[in-house]
Amino acid sequence: MGRRVKVLLIGFGSVGRALAKVIALKRKIINSRYGILIDVVGVADSKGMALKAEGFDEYELLKLCEVPRSGVNLFKPYAHQGVDLNILYSNTQPDVHVELTPSEYTSGEPGLSNIMYAIDRGAHVVTANKAPLVLKYKEIVSRALSRGVRIKFRATVLGGTPFISTLTSMRSHDVERIEGILNATSNFILTEMHEKLVEFTDALKMAQALGIAEADPTLDIDGVDAAAKIVIISNILERPLKIEEINRESISRVSLRDIIDAVRQGYVIKSIASFDVRGGKASIRIAKIPRSELFAQINGVMNGVRIRSDATEVVFIGRGGGGIETAHSVLDDIVSLSFEDS
Numbered sequence: 514m515g516r517r518v519k520v521l522l523i524g525f526g527s528v529g530r531a532l533a534k535v536i537a538l539k540r541k542i543i544n545s546r547y548g549i550l551i552d553v554v555g556v557a558d559s560k561g562m563a564l565k566a567e568g569f570d571e572y573e574l575l576k577l578c579e580v581p582r583s584g585v586n587l588f589k590p591y592a593h594q595g596v597d598l599n600i601l602y603s604n605t606q607p608d609v610h611v612e613l614t615p616s617e618y619t620s621g622e623p624g625l626s627n628i629m630y631a632i633d634r635g636a637h638v639v640t641a642n643k644a645p646l647v648l649k650y651k652e653i654v655s656r657a658l659s660r661g662v663r664i665k666f667r668a669t670v671l672g673g674t675p676f677i678s679t680l681t682s683m684r685s686h687d688v689e690r691i692e693g694i695l696n697a698t699s700n701f702i703l704t705e706m707h708e709k710l711v712e713f714t715d716a717l718k719m720a721q722a723l724g725i726a727e728a729d730p731t732l733d734i735d736g737v738d739a740a741a742k743i744v745i746i747s748n749i750l751e752r753p754l755k756i757e758e759i760n761r762e763s764i765s766r767v768s769l770r771d772i773i774d775a776v777r778q779g780y781v782i783k784s785i786a787s788f789d790v791r792g793g794k795a796s797i798r799i800a801k802i803p804r805s806e807l808f809a810q811i812n813g814v815m816n817g818v819r820i821r822s823d824a825t826e827v828v829f830i831g832r833g834g835g836g837i838e839t840a841h842s843v844l845d846d847i848v849s850l851s852f853e854d855s
């Protein structure tokens with residue numbers, strides 16, 4: 514048996530459930546490879562929580578994934594009504610708090626208070642929730658530093674790839690520009706418009722039917738999600754931007770006529786996020802990209818981003834999210850935190 518790492522999952526939607534499944538399937542392999550035994554000791558959604566100080570076994574984790582949405586409080590005999598972090602923490606003393614609640618860009622809640630609570634209780638934090646970092650990156654990182662814990666957030670940008678890990682590891686580089694397709698939903702919609710020759714509203718309906726777009730898709734189509742990712746990148750590069758400083762163009766203004774005209778001229782219409790690091794300026798804009806260029810060929814739910822530094826150019830192409838991909842990024846963060854501790 515390896516060293517125990519006790520983990521709390523706060524938020525049990527698409528990513529939380531995918532993570533519980535991946536942990537159930539891979540914890541023995543991770544234990545034999547790295548000598549770390551990941552024990553999920555508590556899980557919470559908006560209505561309730563389930564806790565087990567000795568950790569849920571693989572079977573229990575898979576059964577937990579079968580409870581209906583908002584149904585963690587039905588998971589007997591471990592269930593509690595309502596969410597109370599005091600109860601979760603006092604009963605389980607977690608090593609890692611995994612924050613998977615919705616990204617809410619006005620207040621950052623409930624993720625922001627949860628993350629601060631975890632830090633104050635001496636737990637490391639892994640988050641896929643962008644909003645607390647977008648609103649209070651500096652405060653969170655300095656609070657974690659002062660309490661001797663770490664925060665990792667690889668799932669927040671191009672979550673299906675190791676983009677953040679690579680960017681943070683480029684310590685000797687002067688990163689000059691970051692540019693790319695950072696939102697899977699808007700890229701899917703634009704791809705549908707090009708391939709099926711449909712109007713924006715029909716492509717959006719298709720994205721919603723496939724579960725790619727939310728019932729309220731505004732964060733994706735108006736560029737807020739992509740801008741949030743640029744804010745996180747800008748903080749990593751120590752050139753912090755505020756989300757309201759980023760000029761955004763919504764893909765809802767792209768018509769089928771625009772698409773046809775662009776194609777006739779040899780272009781593809783994409784939503785491109787760019788950050789001029791030296792100039793301290795960023796935007797999310799609708800761009801006509803020559804068909805032969807790389808970004809023109811990144812379609813559907815794929816994302817792509819180019820990092821240009823004084824020394825090199827690196828390109829990442831991969832899934833921006835998706836439950837399983839994001840869960841793996843979160844799990845990678847949990848494992849790497851546990852390594853750094855040993």
Ligand SMILES: NC(=O)c1ccc[n+]([C@@H]2O[C@H](COP(=O)([O-])OP(=O)(O)OC[C@H]3O[C@@H](n4cnc5c(N)ncnc54)[C@H](OP(=O)(O)O)[C@@H]3O)[C@@H](O)[C@H]2O)c1
Nearest residue numbers: 524525526527528558559583614615616623641642834835
């Ligand atoms: N999905 C992706 O591919 C992806 C990729 C990268 C990053 N992210 C980010 O990861 C986070 C989770 O995404 P998701 O797709 O899993 O979202 P989701 O399906 O909407 O799940 C959110 C979960 O948070 C729970 N929750 C809401 N308020 C809560 C509270 N006060 N206390 C405890 N739990 C609460 C919800 O409870 P109920 O079940 O009761 O509603 C739900 O279980 C978001 O911040 C998202 O932006 C997602």
